[in-house]
Amino acid sequence: MSDGSSHGSQGQEAHGNYIEHHITNWTFGDGFWAINLDTMIMSILSGLLIILLGKYIQKGITEGVPSGLQNGMEMIVEFVNKNVTDNFPGHNPIIAPMALTVFLWIFLMNFFDIIPVDLIPGMVESLGADNFRAVATADLNVPMGMAIVVFGTVVFYSLKVKGSEFLMEFVTHPFGKWLFPVNFIMKLVEELAKPLSLGLRLFGNLFAGELIYLLIAFMVPWWLHWVGGLPWTIFHVLVIVLQAFIFMVLTIVYMAMAVTSEH
Known part of the structure; x- marks a missing residue:
């Protein structure tokens, strides 16, 4: 019994070490100023691939029926x-490109989640990296970073278009000026929920997907991974x-x- 228990605990430990290794970022520095190098590499690489693809398509644009x-x-x-047409009133040249x-x-950062979990990390780690996570959106920094940029743009346009009306929403909406403390708290929660809903939803789904692939990779022999x-x-x-x-x-x-009045 002790041998079986010991063998089982070793298997669980190996399982835990395998997963921990794959969800640990390749990091430069310590503490708050630490940089996840793998996240930076994969997010920048994804952006460059989109730009290069756009340039390639632009050079090959033809008239008539595209192919x-x-x-x-x-x-x-x-x-x-x-x-954009269905959800945004009027016209703003920044909305569609954004x-x-x-x-x-x-989508492209998510796409790396369906590549075999050991392929990209194995290649990079063979070159000297301690760890490597190929899915940038499974790192909370990327979804929340993008969400904060979007939120900052929303606040900027709220102030630019509505001006003092936007600030007054913290005082008068939804219960009128006499309940401004309650209004302020509710409006603040409403605004802060925007970046949280954007970032945490994306992170949660991609992190969960990454874990499931790791479970499959560890529990199933490599020659049955596809099954x-x-x-x-x-x-x-569909998820990505x-x-x-x-x-x-x-x-x-x-x-x-941001550009629509509450009233």
Whole structure:
């Protein structure tokens, strides 16, 4: 019994060490100023790939019926423009490019989650890295960083378009000026909920997806990974697209709220 118990505990320890290793970032520095190098590399790489893809498609643009990558990109642009038209009143030249950037960037960072969990980390760690996480959106810093940038833009446009009316919402909305302490607290919570809802939703879904892949990779022999991983991958493709879509739509909606009067 003791041998079996010891063997089982060793297996659990190995399991825990495997998962811990894969969810630990490659970090430079300590404390608050530490930088997750793997997150920086993958997020910047994703952004560069989008820019290069755009440049490539731009050079090959042809008149008439588009084909290949041009057709796919045009479908994405039309899809984003339709969501902007449906959710944003009037016209603002920053909204569609912002929404398109958010959608493509998040989708590509999410996409690395369906690549075999040991492939990219194994390649980078063989070059000397201590750890490497390939999914930047599974690191809380990226979703919250993007959410804070969106929130800052929302506040900027709220002040630019509505001015003092936006500040008065903290005093008079929703119960009138005589209950301004309650109004202030409720409005503050409402505003702070915007970046939290954006960032934590994206982080939670991608971190959970990463953990499931790690469980499959550890519990199933490598030559059967496709059996356990394929059904989850098919489902997870929907998740990574949906999370990019939700972040994009909420960005448009929050920007619409910034330029629309409460009353």
